[in-house]
Amino acid sequence: MPEAALAETPAPAAAPVATPAAEGGSQAPAAAKGLFDHMALAAPKEQPAPELGKTEESGKTVEPQEVKPSKVFAGRFKTPEELEVAYQESSNEGLRLYQESRQTAAKIAEREAKIAELEDQIKLAQSQPAFKELTQDEVKELLDKDPIKASEYLADKKLRDRDLIGQREKMKQDREQQARQTAETQQFIVKRGNEMAGSPDKYPDYEAL
Secondary structure, eight states: OOHHHHHHSOOOOOOOOOOBOTTSOBOOOOOOOOTTTTOOOOOOOOOOOOOTTBOTTTOOBOOOOOOOOOOOBTTTBSSHHHHHHHHHHHHHHHHHHHHHHHHHHHHHHHHHHHHHHHHHHHHHHHHSOOOOOOOHHHHHHHHHHOHHHHHHHHHHHHHHHHHHHHHHHHHHHHHHHHHHHHHHHHHHHHHHHHHHHTOTTTOTTSTTO
């Protein structure tokens, strides 16, 4: 090594000598300085945070994936297949209810017809004079005992049956006519109501009814 370099190199500092304290105590020795104490380590550089949307490897922009909510059909079904199944079940249920309502309406109409027939029979019985109808055995017995009286009974019964048939037919026609008139009246009311509802300028107070 060159002598000049050796001359410029500073000699290491001598260790301090401890001196007794003024009051008889001992003073703590100063910390020894090392050879490399004058050198300081460089602080680590802070790495900048990666930018949003960029990768560290390629530097290409990567758009963040947006989480889209799953699509719902008709407000409750997750797939078109589930919607189709629900629609088919709803159609079947609607058809069943329609058929059931038709059957119920037919039964109600049949019962109403029977009630009307019973009412007609009551009216006929009240309008006809008292008449005792004989059984077939009683008629045969009457023919053997009194043929003339039996003939009169058969003639009266024939006239009475004819009158009853005529009166029943007339009552049936009257009932059907009344039903037609009721239906026509209902249709007229509905039609008239629709016309008035569709003309608020002409009938301003109709909606308030």
